[in-house]
Amino acid sequence: MTMLTPRARVRGLGSARSGTEHWWSHRLSAISLAILAPFFFIPFAIALGKPWVEVVSIYKHPFHAIVAAAFMLTVFWHMRLGLQVVVEDYIHAPALRTGLLIAVKLGTMLLGFAAAFSIAMIAFSV
Amino acid sequence: MSDVETGADIGRGNRPLSPHLQVYKPQITSVMSAFHRITGVGNSIGAALVAWWFIAAATGEGAFGFIDGFLTSWFGHLVLLGFTFSLCYHLCNGIRHLLWDAGYGFELDQVKTTGLVALAAAGLMALGLFFVGWMN
Numbered sequence: 001m002t003m004l005t006p007r008a009r010v011r012g013l014g015s016a017r018s019g020t021e022h023w024w025s026h027r028l029s030a031i032s033l034a035i036l037a038p039f040f041f042i043p044f045a046i047a048l049g050k051p052w053v054e055v056v057s058i059y060k061h062p063f064h065a066i067v068a069a070a071f072m073l074t075v076f077w078h079m080r081l082g083l084q085v086v087v088e089d090y091i092h093a094p095a096l097r098t099g100l101l102i103a104v105k106l107g108t109m110l111l112g113f114a115a116a117f118s119i120a121m122i123a124f125s126v
Numbered sequence: 127m128s129d130v131e132t133g134a135d136i137g138r139g140n141r142p143l144s145p146h147l148q149v150y151k152p153q154i155t156s157v158m159s160a161f162h163r164i165t166g167v168g169n170s171i172g173a174a175l176v177a178w179w180f181i182a183a184a185t186g187e188g189a190f191g192f193i194d195g196f197l198t199s200w201f202g203h204l205v206l207l208g209f210t211f212s213l214c215y216h217l218c219n220g221i222r223h224l225l226w227d228a229g230y231g232f233e234l235d236q237v238k239t240t241g242l243v244a245l246a247a248a249g250l251m252a253l254g255l256f257f258v259g260w261m262n
Contacts, residue, residue: 027227030220037217044176045259048206049198052190055183072180075173082166115177118184125184 022081029078033071040071056122065123069116076112080105154241162219165212172209210255214248 002009047058059065083104091097150156179197182189196202222244225231231240 027224030224034217034221034224041213041255042258045255046262048179048259049194052183052187052194055190059180059183068180072177076177079170079173083170086163086167111174111177115180118177118180121184122180 022084026078026081029074029081032074033078036067036071036074039067044068056125059119059122060125062123065119069119072115072119073112076108076115080108083108154238158219158241158244162216162223165216165219168208168212169216172205172213175205175209210252211248214251214255215245218244218248218251 043058043064047055050058059068084101087097087100087104091100175193175197179190179193182193197206219241222231222240225240231237
């Protein structure tokens with residue numbers, strides 16, 4: 001017998017005040033990355049170690065640029081959700097825990113945006 | 127470390143703790159699960175390097191030469207070797223996790239089989255990426 005009101009049951013929120021969004025978003029980004037992975041990593045493996053001019057010419061191609069930017073944004077979003085769980089599971093000292101959680105959220109978003117912006121710069125450069 | 131030093135144990139005094147990891151025999155299930163997290167954290171370092179590589183490529187030839195010089199050094203190759211295996215493991219075992227999330231493969235023999243399949247697939251995938259990287 002549940003002690004929840006019907007409305008609370010529909011919302012699916014307990015005392016943590018958040019529901020399954022984190023878990024679901026982690027899976028959704030995982031599926032996206034699994035699909036994008038071959039389209040990102042094969043050109044990346046080819047480009048890695050090549051001279052600058054050749055690397056830039058590869059990522060000037062709209063297909064490679066779009067895949068790479070989408071992959072970078074999704075990978076850093078997936079990383080933010082994953083590292084957040086790792087910190088929440090293992091770091092218990094309150095100040096360090098809060099500090100690391102903030103660092104994970106800001107750091108991953110900064111890197112994801114910076115990488116996607118850089119790919120766009122390469123694609124749009126003359 | 128004493129019990130009262132960590133935030134999680136505040137107020138629990140000297141009550142006994144539940145058995146911790148070291149009392150259990152390592153099995154393919156637990157070891158592969160632990161490695162999924164370890165490779166996930168490892169992949170974060172790799173992803174940061176990839177981001178650096180793209181940012182440097184957008185910045186210019188000089189900035190790109192620095193990160194390219196690191197990645198093509200013997201130490202850089204070692205990092206890429208570890209990153210490739212870590213990445214392929216996390217991808218293959220991640221698909222195994224997604225199948226569990228969808229409700230498939232919970233029987234003990236299936237768990238062992240899919241574990242070995244994921245390991246083999248990760249190894250082959252990593253070798254494939256090395257081949258593509260070296261041949262081009």
